[in-house]
Amino acid sequence: MDRLDTDVIIAGGGLAGATLALALSRVLPSLKVTVVEAFPLSTDALPEDYQPSYDARSTALAWGSRLIFEELGLWDRLSEHATPIRRIHVSDRGRFGATRLSAEDHGQPALGYVADNRWMGLSLMRELQATAVQWKAPAEVLGMTPQPYGVSVAVKTGDKVAQMSAQCLVVADGGRSGLRESLGFQARHEDYGQNALIANVSTSDSHQFTAFERFTDAGPMALLPGGAPDRPGNQSALVWTLTDQALQALIKLDSECRCQRLQDRFGWRLGRFTRMGELSHYPLKLTTVAEPVRPGVALVGNAAHTLHPVAGQGFNLALRGLMTLVEQFRSAIQQGRSLGDLGVLGGYQQAHHQDWQQTVRFSDSLIRIFGQAPAPLAAARDAGLVGLDLLPGAKRWFARRAMGIGGRKPLISGQGAFAEGESAGNE
Known part of the structure; x- marks a missing residue:
């Protein structure tokens, strides 16, 4: 085939897919990129009077993610509705163990941010309109067949199915899609035996831009600061881990009783x-795919991994992976190689593997260690939290994990305040 319909097909136009499309347009503008999204595109992109809904869902963005969005020219707009996290308080309910992280200690204005998902999506769409x-929306990727030139992708639009030729297919349609399995990828699921309850809550005291990670005998919970980015407010985003029985019991309560139940678990x-x-x-599961690439296709975002939300690492890991893939595509073009070549995609997997492995282990170990109640283990983890609070080296390591800081260099010359490897203060 002499001419491809497009160079890269991205299955899924959510946060991960849209960010990848924007990154490719910024770093490799000569590439033809097509996004296939199941839902119609929003017609109200960035109304000037946009105001977040009280019940809007949000995402925790690490400091390293801010640097990536700065690099893509998106941060100025995102920051309009991104609440800074200036302090993180980690504690073990009913025990003495605790540790505290402060952005000031690391020479940064924030450790991370909490951003409204809808605002992020609209901001991405506004930028993509200029690329x-x-x-193709609403449309759906049904399957993919490897070809000598790359891949042939079956795309369903309405009642019609057409074949599109491309160098590579990137699957970014989330962890619940059947496309991953239909393409033959094997996902491993580890059930935590609990559920994540997500809600926004209001409190009588201001959060003062502090995020709380609270580990209890019934499971971990997190409260992330919300509201205006320029003044401390009284709204927080709650992630509460509950068993099936506890979840069903809570759902049946009225609002006042739910607040009281939360008060009993979180404290004052x-x-x-x-x-x-x-x-x-x-339901909470750790989902991983050991081999997220095959000839002509790569998995990214929740299609490649789904982590426990309390640690707030999932989207940040995905974002770093997207930029690693873009970097690999750029190297492939410089070398005259097809983007779907297994050597190219294997290089992406290898380059991202250490970050992926460390982040999955970091997130999973927090949940498993702090989800155990036996007294000897509880005493040991409390001592660990106290030691983390007292030992500067260990605390810096923990802070760097929370901030999503690694050694990645900017892909766009002159963009971003600094490279991630240079952003953590004294190392």
Whole structure:
């Protein structure tokens, strides 16, 4: 085939897929990129009077993720509705163990941010409207067949199915899609035996831009600061780990009783819980794919891994992986190689593997260690938290993991405040 329909097909136009499309347009503008998205595109992209809903869902962005969005020219807009995390307080309910992280100690204005998902999506769409990225929406990728020139991808639009030729297919349609399995990838699922309950809550005391990681005998919970980015508010985003029985019991309660139940589990560090918004929940699993690449196709984002949300690492890991893939594509073009070549995609997997492995282990170990109640283990983890608070080297390591800081260099010359490897203060 002499001429391809496009160079890269991205299956999924959510946060991961849209970010990859924007990154490719910024770093490799000569590439033809097509995004296939199951839902229609929003027609109200960035209304000037946009205001977040109280029940809007949000994502924790590490400091390293801010640097990536700066590099892509998106951060100025995202920051309009991104609440800074200036302090992180990690504690073990009913025990003495605790550690505290402060952005000031690391010479940064924030350790991370909490951003409204819808605002992130609209901001990405506004930027993508000014690029050559093509969208097929609503549409669906049904399958892919390797070809000598790259891949032939079956795309369903309405009642019609057409074949599109491309160098590479990138699957970014989330962990619940059947496309990953239909393409033959084997995902490993480890059930935590619990559920994540997500809701926004209000408290009588201001959060003062502090995120709380609270480990209890019934499971971990997190409260992330929300509201205006320029003044401390009283709204936080809650991630609460609950068993099936506890979840069903909570759902049946009225709002006041739910707040009281949360008060009993979290404590009074934010004063009284005065409101709990709309609830959403889902079962918790650690999902990983050991081999996320094959000739002509790569998995990214939740299609490649789904982590426990309390540690706040999932999207940040995905974002770093997207930039690693873009870097690998750039090297392939410089070498005159096809983007779907297994050597190219294998290079992406190898380059991203250490970050992937360390982040998965870091996130999973927090949940498993702090989810255990036996007294000897509880005493040991409390001592570990105290030691983490007292030992500068260990605390810097923990802070760097939380901030998503590694050694990646900017792909776009002159973009971003500094490279990630230079952003952690004294090392």
